[in-house]
Amino acid sequence: MADDLDHALRTLADNLRYHRAQRAWTQDDLAQASGVSRRMIAALEAARNNVSLSTLDHLAQALSLTFAELVSPRLSAGTGQVQRGVTLWTSSHLGSQAVLVNTAPARQGTELWHWHLGPGDHYVAAPDPQGMTELLYVLHGELTVEFTDRQVRLEAGDSLTYPSDQPYTYRNTGPAPTGFIRNVTH
Structure with missing residues (x-):
């Protein structure tokens, strides 16, 4: 810390x-x-x-x-x-901290989602309208985000920001359930 x-x-x-x-x-x-x-x-x-x-x-x-x-x-x-979060505040109390996880610009609105995917499960997303951005934060487990040209593997504590006006898939390739926060801005 x-x-x-x-x-x-x-x-x-x-x-x-x-x-x-x-x-x-x-x-x-x-x-x-x-x-x-x-x-x-x-x-x-x-x-x-x-x-x-x-x-x-x-x-x-x-x-x-x-x-x-x-x-x-x-x-x-x-x-x-x-991105890994940045700890910006800690206390003498064990476990007390504030972590800025990641940031993304927003023009009109923001959606906050809490997702769970079981082992081997996946979700195929249609592209969002142009200008929309997603920010993911993995709470537990493993999450692979598949794009047309690449895959990004995230573990608990990792975050990823990307334009969501492209095809993408969330995939749990790990042996345990995956939980993550999904923030959509537009």
């Missing part, structure tokens, strides 16, 4: 520096725009400081970003690449 938090802090540091530089802002400029101290910003950009979620909200707003854009690896959403 400490490695996850270190990775999240390095990602945040990279994103802060990148988006601040895109605006040609100094750390003082960002501090003034966000209400977060320059010392805190310097520590975050050096990946040396844990931070509250509300402070991240202030920084994201000042940079005209969503919270997810600030803390997620750049170019992850919608790339069709398997």
Whole structure:
């Protein structure tokens, strides 16, 4: 878990520096725009400081970003690449944590589905209208998503974002039931 938090802090540091530089802002400029101290910003950009979620909200707003854009690896959403969640908050209580699983853009609406597939079962999906995106998160078991030109195998804790205006199939190729969350945005 400490490695996850270190990775999240390095990602945040990279994103802060990148988006601040895109605006040609100094750390003082960002501090003034966000209400977060320059010392805190310097520590975050050096990946040396844990931070509250509300402070991240202030920084994201000042940079005209969503919270997810600030803390997620750049170019992850919608790339069709398997993503692992990023732990952004932990507590001294064993097992307490907040994990940003994955992000996807939405224009009009979002659907959240909880799926279960038995061993050997599958579901063949018709392509959705152009512009729709699916985000999957595997809760338990194994899920293979088959596209026309490739297959992507996901295990518990993996997520995948892809445009769903193409044929695809969900397939449980494992020996145990598979449970996953399906989020559709349009």
